[in-house]
Amino acid sequence: MFAGQRIVLGITGGIAAYKAVELCRRLVDGGAHVSPIMTSGANHFIGETTLSALASEPVQKSLWDERNPIPHTRLGQNADLIVVAPATARLLSDYASGRSSDLLTATLLATRAPVVVCPAMHTEMWEHPAVQDNLAVLRSRGVLVVNPESGRLAGGDMGHGRLASTEAILAAVAGAFIDQDLAGQKVVVTAGGTREAIDPVRFIGNRSSGKQGLAIALAASRRGADVTLISTAPSAAATAPSLKVVSVSSAAQMRSAVHEVAPSADVVIMAAAVADFRPVAVADQKIKKANGVPQIVLEPTEDILGELGANKPKGQILVGFAAETTDVESNARGKLQRKGADLLVANDVAAPEVGFEHDTNAVTIYGSDGSSAQVELTSKDAVANRVLDAVVAYRLTLDV
Numbered sequence: 001m002f003a004g005q006r007i008v009l010g011i012t013g014g015i016a017a018y019k020a021v022e023l024c025r026r027l028v029d030g031g032a033h034v035s036p037i038m039t040s041g042a043n044h045f046i047g048e049t050t051l052s053a054l055a056s057e058p059v060q061k062s063l064w065d066e067r068n069p070i071p072h073t074r075l076g077q078n079a080d081l082i083v084v085a086p087a088t089a090r091l092l093s094d095y096a097s098g099r100s101s102d103l104l105t106a107t108l109l110a111t112r113a114p115v116v117v118c119p120a121m122h123t124e125m126w127e128h129p130a131v132q133d134n135l136a137v138l139r140s141r142g143v144l145v146v147n148p149e150s151g152r153l154a155g156g157d158m159g160h161g162r163l164a165s166t167e168a169i170l171a172a173v174a175g176a177f178i179d180q181d182l183a184g185q186k187v188v189v190t191a192g193g194t195r196e197a198i199d200p201v202r203f204i205g206n207r208s209s210g211k212q213g214l215a216i217a218l219a220a221s222r223r224g225a226d227v228t229l230i231s232t233a234p235s236a237a238a239t240a241p242s243l244k245v246v247s248v249s250s251a252a253q254m255r256s257a258v259h260e261v262a263p264s265a266d267v268v269i270m271a272a273a274v275a276d277f278r279p280v281a282v283a284d285q286k287i288k289k290a291n292g293v294p295q296i297v298l299e300p301t302e303d304i305l306g307e308l309g310a311n312k313p314k315g316q317i318l319v320g321f322a323a324e325t326t327d328v329e330s331n332a333r334g335k336l337q338r339k340g341a342d343l344l345v346a347n348d349v350a351a352p353e354v355g356f357e358h359d360t361n362a363v364t365i366y367g368s369d370g371s372s373a374q375v376e377l378t379s380k381d382a383v384a385n386r387v388l389d390a391v392v393a394y395r396l397t398l399d400v
């Protein structure tokens with residue numbers, strides 16, 4: 001399963017460190033070359049000799065080794081994947097803030113390989129906003145997080161925070177390897193809601209958070225694509241080193257950014273909620289209420305997806321989104337045809353936990369060939385991969 005892959009296994013100081021021994025053995029059994037790194041905390045829980053005996057090379061623990069100078073760059077650059085199991089709250093914090101005070105954190109900064117972190121800690125620590133914020137930062141940078149499970153914790157406590165099962169970790173590691181089906185493809189993704197200025201402080205906007213578009217961009221990048229993300233909510237993605245991020249605000253800015261990159265793209269995914277109307281005139285100064293209720297006259301914006309559909313280069317796959325509240329299927333199919341898209345991802349934003357601002361989504365993906373695929377309520381990351389699966393499947397029908 002992992003034949004020929006070079007995997008760095010990072011182990012930090014938690015009781016679950018003993019499970020990393022089994023993980024190491026299973027990775028080696030699967031054909032991987034495993035280079036283990038232990039933090040000084042991990043050393044309190046498991047013996048270095050045990051791990052060195054099972055891994056493909058001896059455990060490394062220090063940034064400072066006279067026989068092997070700058071070990072972190074060798075380990076980071078040569079790795080095909082890094083998995084940290086267990087990952088303590090300290091490791092997550094250091095990694096999210098870019099600290100490189102030990103060999104493991106320095107190696108994490110010195111790699112371009114996919115990284116999988118498997119947190120394990122007491123429930124109170126797991127639920128602490130600081131820990132969750134650090135995880136959100138890491139996820140936004142494309143790090144895969146294998147969430148912990150519920151069960152017995154250190155000291156006999158029961159609760160959430162136990163290291164995920166070895167099977168779940170192995171599945172995540174395997175998933176990170178096999179998803180290179182967009183290698184060499186240029187993918188453009190738009191995300192977020194546009195803002196149409198009324199005056200210097202006010203705008204007409206919508207409730208799109210940009211989370212689904214960001215999830216698609218990150219998933220495409222993990223699957224090997226060269227991704228440009230054009231977003232009105234770039235802050236979460238600004239630090240994702242694998243993405244080219246273009247920050248825009250209005251529909252007009254989004255339109256020119258899209259038209260600049262779309263002609264050479266293999267796939268364009270319009271996940272953004274682009275305003276359909278904008279004020280005809282934007283006041284130079286803040287509109288004062290003393291002057292009475294303003295009359296704001298609107299004009300239509302250009303339909304970017306429609307323009308792309310009308311000028312689609314041969315072989316390009318164009319994906320639209322539709323946020324509907326009624327008659328989802330007929331509206332979506334009409335839109336698919338009208339805008340000249342190949343695929344249309346429809347979500348019923350009136351349903352609970354779906355669409356705007358949520359971390360979960362449920363969609364149906366309609367194809368111009370009459371196909372449809374339903375994705376039940378799941379994470380936006382999982383929806384992102386299903387949308388990309390549909391793109392890859394559609395590409396196959398084009399090549400035939």
Ligand code: CTP
Pocket residue numbers: 251270271272273274275276301302303304305306319320321322323335
């Ligand atoms: N879109 C676009 N440019 C616009 C408006 C929308 O590119 N000015 C794209 C969105 O990114 C999304 C899809 O079109 O991919 C959504 O279309 P939507 O605005 O919902 O559809 P409409 O045809 O305007 O239909 P309606 O207003 O009836 O929902």
